[in-house]
Amino acid sequence: MEPGREADSGPVIGVFDSGFGGLTVLKALVKRMPGARFAFLGDTARLPYGSKSRRTIARYAAESAQFLANQQGAEFLVIACNTASALALDAIQDAVSVPVLGVIEPGAAAAAASSTARDVLVIATEATVASHAYAAACRERGLRAVEKACPLLVPLVEEGWVNPVDHPVTPEVVRIYLNEALEEARAAGHSPDTLVLGCTHYPLLRAVFERTAPEGMRIIDSAEATAEETARRVGLVAASRAESPAADIRCFATDSVEKFERLGSRFLGLPVGKVELVDLGG
């Protein structure tokens, strides 16, 4: 049992990302499961995973998962990182003895529940799109997916240009990406009615997507879908919120925590507090 935490204050949920974008998933988890305790690890020393080989990503992600399960006592692991979910979920599951949930399956399941056309658009980073993990997860559920890489959106979010009125460049960029994706979908004979936000940074652009997406298109946030599925599996419900005045969250990072501390609170919607530095080697 990790010191400073009480034995009777609910299970520890481990949340892992290569950086701090996964804090949007943690935000959704805290909202859904306020009675749980959370340990978040950002493997900031080794990000971005997207430019690395599958073998390297699997090794890094497995080490990170072991830190959360073995050293922080996590009883359930959420992989709040699209790249690791796409390329290393099996390796992570092999490395720890607790259940593991990635962000892609819940996102695809929510898309399947939303789409009546059975056609969806998935926007994500280059690495996630290159893995075609969302397309595969959608196909398993009878959905056709057009995946579109939007490499400018993460830096726009990190720059803080998330308000469509103050920063009109951002809706302009989103409109360009969505138009390209819709053109590609039409050329393939698809009529998408659902947009999947396949990157942990994108929930911060929700106001921009709502303004730029075509009329009637539903927006699926993988973070929310993942929190929903976690709560279902762990068996905790938001009702316990009343007993729990403040979320119990510890944040860890593997290198320079400055950017994490500076930007993290915007992603989490709560102060991230002091980020603790850990050394996983490598």
Add this chain to the structure above:
Amino acid sequence: MEPGREADSGPVIGVFDSGFGGLTVLKALVKRMPGARFAFLGDTARLPYGSKSRRTIARYAAESAQFLANQQGAEFLVIACNTASALALDAIQDAVSVPVLGVIEPGAAAAAASSTARDVLVIATEATVASHAYAAACRERGLRAVEKACPLLVPLVEEGWVNPVDHPVTPEVVRIYLNEALEEARAAGHSPDTLVLGCTHYPLLRAVFERTAPEGMRIIDSAEATAEETARRVGLVAASRAESPAADIRCFATDSVEKFERLGSRFLGLPVGKVELVDLGG
């Protein structure tokens, strides 16, 4: 002597970057010193250096420099990476026995030769700005510098949105950054007449800067200034071009070479050819 290269075909210049942005420096070097042979290493497995600690960057950069000097026979090393130049130049010089030149000193020297107002703007990545290496190098030359981080410019270049007519978002973003930088300069009582491009990606945006910079502002490209200084120190001149029909360039990377091969030719202005994978550990 490294196999496949003739002993009498000029010195080997080693060029190092954490990624492939430094290919713009290699481009300037090839133009200035066509008779030389070049070995370029992108430490793509461990990029970006900008989010890592000084000690980690120094270790990575030293290992990369040793690969170029000891395994590729480089007789002169160009550190075509602003972060490594800012944070690890001493560590690199200690790790090898050949002369080493970074991009920051030549950039600052060119700015000093250009500015009559003795006030300059330096635009760069967040990591380079946070190091204040350009401000220090400018101060040593009697210049006052306002440094401005422009985190959206690298992704805009990598997205290929470099033509101001086809992609009006890019000049819009550059205009926002330059206006913020000029406001900050004015508030400090500066009147900058020179703009230093302090990032190896920015030469691809030259047409955008020329269109958006205030009338009369001179633009200094650190890549060109570094090539000029390298040629002066190594003692080769462009006149030898006549004898040398094609540049002799070998490119190495430490991980997935796909993005390097796909984008590299745009940066180099020549086909990068086959990128060779090397393992530096870590």
